[in-house]
Amino acid sequence: MWAAEDPIFERKQLLEIDHIPNEDRIIGRDEEIENIVSSLHPAISGGSPRNTLIYGKTGTGKSLVTKHVTRSAQRYAGNQGVEMGRAYVDCTQSSTETRVVVNLARELNNPERTGISIPETGLSTDAYYHRLWQILDELYDVVIVILDEIDKLQENEVLMQLSRAGEAGKVDSCNLGIIAISNKISFKKSLDERVLSSLQDTEFIFPPYDANQLRAIMENRKDAFRPGVITDDVIPLCAAYAAQEHGDARKALDILRNAGELAKNSDAEKVTDQHVKDARDKADMDRFAALLKDQPTQAKAPILALAALVESKNEAEFSSNEIYEVYRYITNQLDMDTLSQRRMNDRLNEAVFLDILGRTERVVGRGRGRGVTPYLYHLLEDSDIVQAVILRDSRFEPLGGQPLIP
Incomplete structure (x- = not known):
């Protein structure tokens, strides 16, 4: 019943996404490693690291290199007698300011030394910040905070708070640095002037x-x-x-x-x-x-409608009006509530924000009279895969084998 040994794999962990390999297994990222090392170099002696923004498409080694370099820096700093902390937050999982602060405080805390507790819920955001600042000053000379997929944050106030912690007198003895990672090179354009001014970051791009x-x-x-x-x-x-x-x-x-x-x-x-x-x-x-794992049924229905249109019409992009007609048909077939078109549009735009769908604008007309049509939406995955995944959801099972276009 139980095999004595795996006949295929010998060290399967080398292929796991979360595995951080030794530097000799990191290929084609020597320059990127050196860039991040340069930003963090002051930290290994307890100084202030430079805040850093890292851009690049999915799978270009941004998180891998950042984790590797910060882990190496922490080890080297420790050998120099410097207490360096490092904390990693995946903003796709912690997308609010409060969740980010809670996760940072819990990851960096040592309750046996600080006597500070960090409950999962029950405190105000300000109270969580206050406990985080106490932890930083009591335990560390320097801390590196990694905010991965930062474009998924619902607000950017946490960037302001972290980047100004020293200047604002929130922390006295701990130097704090931020490494923010994004798949979107346009992310910085979404930041207001206050955040940009306090961040004063260095930027690096990871090529494919x-x-x-x-x-x-x-x-x-x-x-x-x-x-x-x-x-x-x-x-x-x-x-x-x-x-x-x-x-x-x-x-x-x-x-x-x-x-x-x-x-x-x-x-x-x-x-x-x-x-x-x-x-x-x-x-x-x-x-x-x-x-799609945590998406509600009403978010999946318009995505399924778009996939059905792509497959049926053999076209790539469709307006929300076209999607809504198919969405309405699907919800009627499933005896679901049918949202208004405005609320369905909100679901489509949330899917764009989460990189489930893509969206483009089309300018029509010329000169002073030109205008912009409603958004056109497109899939970021093959339509057959989108349909297969959504139809596996038990709520959509009645549609299996049935036409999805009215």
Whole structure:
């Protein structure tokens, strides 16, 4: 019943997304590592690190390099007798100011030394800030705060508070630095002048990996598998697929790991190109399912309507008017409440904010009389994957096998 050992994987953790490898396994990011090291260098002796904004598409190594460099800096500072703290917040999971402050305080706190408790709920935002400042001053000489996917924050007040903590006298003995990471190079345009003035940041852009770098990344982690298990065409094919997705190393490793899982589950002796092809489809579905995981039924219905239109009309973009007609048909078929078009539009725009959908404007006319049409929405994933994921939701099961267009 239980296998004595895994016939496919030897060190599977090398392919896990959250795994932080040694520096010799980080490929094609030497310049980026040096840039972040330069920003943090004052911190290793207890000085003030420079606030840093990092941009780049998904899977370009932003989080990986940042975690690696800050972990290394913390270790080096400790050897110099400097108490350095580091805290990581995923803003897709903690998208409000209060949740960010709570998570920072809980991660940085040592209640046995501070005597401070950080309850999950029950305090005002100001009270959480007050306890965070106490923790920083009591425990640390310097702290690095990493705010990943910062564009998902619902407000930017936390940036103001953290960046001005020393200047405003909130902390006395601790120097605080921020590393903010975003997939959107336009993120900074969303910040008001007060935040920009207090942040005074350094900016770095992480370019996409090319196919050769992707191959090198996977070759460098090939020992995740048992010797001789993967065929010669597996890694080049994984790299080719990921290169098509803007050089996404995360996707490359996802596909490679899933290909191994599929081979293992089918009792295959080797991982082949067919396992890679099947794993690519699975990786796409898993990623999209993760995006939709916490979305309510009323948010999924207009996304399904758009997917149905894309498949039926063989066009890429549709207006909210067109989507609403199909949305209304779907909700009637499921005996669901039908939202007003304005409220459905709000759901579509929330999906754009969460990078589930894309949105464009189309300017019509010329000169002084030109205007802008309503937004046009498009999928960021293949329509068949969108439909397959949403129709797996038990609320949408009655639509299985039925036409989605009235």
